[in-house]
Amino acid sequence: xxxxxxxxxxxxxxxxxxxxxxxxxxxxxxxxxxxxxxxxxxxxxxxxxxxxxxxxxxxxxxxxxxxxxxxxxxxxxxxxxxxxxxxxxxxxxxxxx
Amino acid sequence: xxxxxxxxxxxxxxxxxxxxxxxxxxxxxxxxxxxxxxxxxxxxxxxxxxxxxxxxxxxxxxxxxxxxxxxxxxxxxxxxxxxxxxxxxxxxxxxxxxxxxxxxxxxxxxxxxxxxxxxxxxxxxxxxxxxxxxxxxxxxxxxxxxxxxxxxxxxxxxxxxxxxxxxxxxxxxxxxxxxxxxxxxxxxxxxxxxxxxxxxxxxxxxx
Numbered sequence: 001x002x003x004x005x006x007x008x009x010x011x012x013x014x015x016x017x018x019x020x021x022x023x024x025x026x027x028x029x030x031x032x033x034x035x036x037x038x039x040x041x042x043x044x045x046x047x048x049x050x051x052x053x054x055x056x057x058x059x060x061x062x063x064x065x066x067x068x069x070x071x072x073x074x075x076x077x078x079x080x081x082x083x084x085x086x087x088x089x090x091x092x093x094x095x096x097x
Numbered sequence: 098x099x100x101x102x103x104x105x106x107x108x109x110x111x112x113x114x115x116x117x118x119x120x121x122x123x124x125x126x127x128x129x130x131x132x133x134x135x136x137x138x139x140x141x142x143x144x145x146x147x148x149x150x151x152x153x154x155x156x157x158x159x160x161x162x163x164x165x166x167x168x169x170x171x172x173x174x175x176x177x178x179x180x181x182x183x184x185x186x187x188x189x190x191x192x193x194x195x196x197x198x199x200x201x202x203x204x205x206x207x208x209x210x211x212x213x214x215x216x217x218x219x220x221x222x223x224x225x226x227x228x229x230x231x232x233x234x235x236x237x238x239x240x241x242x243x244x245x246x247x248x249x250x251x252x253x254x255x256x257x258x259x260x261x262x263x264x265x266x267x268x269x270x271x272x273x274x275x276x277x278x279x280x281x282x283x284x285x286x287x288x289x290x291x292x293x294x295x296x297x298x299x300x301x302x303x304x
Binding site for chain 1: 207208209210211212213214215216217218219220221222223261263
């Protein structure tokens, strides 16, 4: 039910960090998706489990194109589930002299 | 290290684990050391201990071995060594742990469907000076025509929480001629050509 996904806004050029806590046994397989497409780790998209055990996606140096619906999808032998958030990237603040 | 001994076996896996036995499989080493591999020894270690026990008294020929005598419900890891007439290889990398229990018990025992919490998004300031340092002690452990095994240690200065690694490779090429009389001397090698992707970091505004 994606229309109810929580919205977050980050500033262009800043990093966006997504954290999601996941439980399940056997340990679920986790994939992060943006607008339905699996996010492949790259130099601008870091995917890791942080020290507190949260599954973490970090999008570095956000651009307008990073706006979209982000999903953390978890599955194991017993089932699957997901959480979603809507990210928007706003332009950098304009300074008036 | 014994000269002429085989390379370590590769890709050790467990199949068909149940309470009576675990079938361990592996791939033969890419390097036989110059003489035929006579067989393999399988070792097991109960997870949480450091005691490795050899499972077979005489080397087994085939790259597949059922390990028996396990304690039901306990978890084990396995490794394999290859032997030829010169001696014994290093042990393989250790398998994933596997529990000696029937598949039905395994899925029943404390299993639960996944649950995901609310995703929390935070904005972070790109910080200067947190780039991790250089990986240390990069060495080639094994090289064949099909693969190269690399090993390194993490940098002393890790920067922030997660460190990822990129392996960049560069190749040199050289050419030699051959005819029925034999193979000639190689040409001078080309300069090393690096293959890698670029990090797309925008420059600070106003520069």
